Amino acid sequence: QSALTQPASVSGSPGQSITMSCTGTSSDVGSYNLVSWYQNHPGKAPKLMIYQGSKRPSGVSNRFSGSKSGNTASLTISGLQAEDEADYFCCSFAGSGTRWVFGGGTKLTVL
């Protein structure tokens, strides 16, 4: 069982918006503004999509946005495109001992 809880799957049609959640605890997501999201296509290197909860790295589409409320972080993808179909993992800093915790991943299907 992963440290952060993500829904196993979400789906949406092209052009629609979807939101996926990432629930942690007051020791990780709730304590630090260091939630990041990664897109993982099978057989490829994971790609950073969101860092510090809501910031986008250079080159990442503004269709991707992140937010946090309490112990839960969220990733929203607007204007869904076929190439968005992938697994998405959330991650949070968890302090000097545990360091980093990840979610189990959410499989996004673009219908």
Add this chain to the structure above:
Amino acid sequence: EVQLLESGGGLVQPGGSLRLSCAASGFTFSSYAMSWVRQAPGKGLEWVSAIGSGGGTTYYLDSVKGRFTISRDNSKKTLYLQMNSLRAEDTAVYYCAKYSSSSGPDAFDIWGQGTVVTVSS
């Protein structure tokens, strides 16, 4: 081009050892902390270990403490993970990942393609 390339994975018997390597290019390797992250078959990502930019500070997942050792050679721009006393539950794809900030924990902005470790008799 900023790149990380892992190597050293393979099939090993329980109790055996492997050393993974991660060759970096395209950035100032010595300025950034680095980590190893793994993904077991059908499971999510799991952070394994991290090392500071100078190599003097290391961190480990509790289940690998005392068995795995992370190290780096900044002159060779290479990160290592020495894995001893391997168990079936260590079977996974192992990724090396670069910290996005040189000034503290932030996120992992560059990942390698991964190397597969299989622990089985």
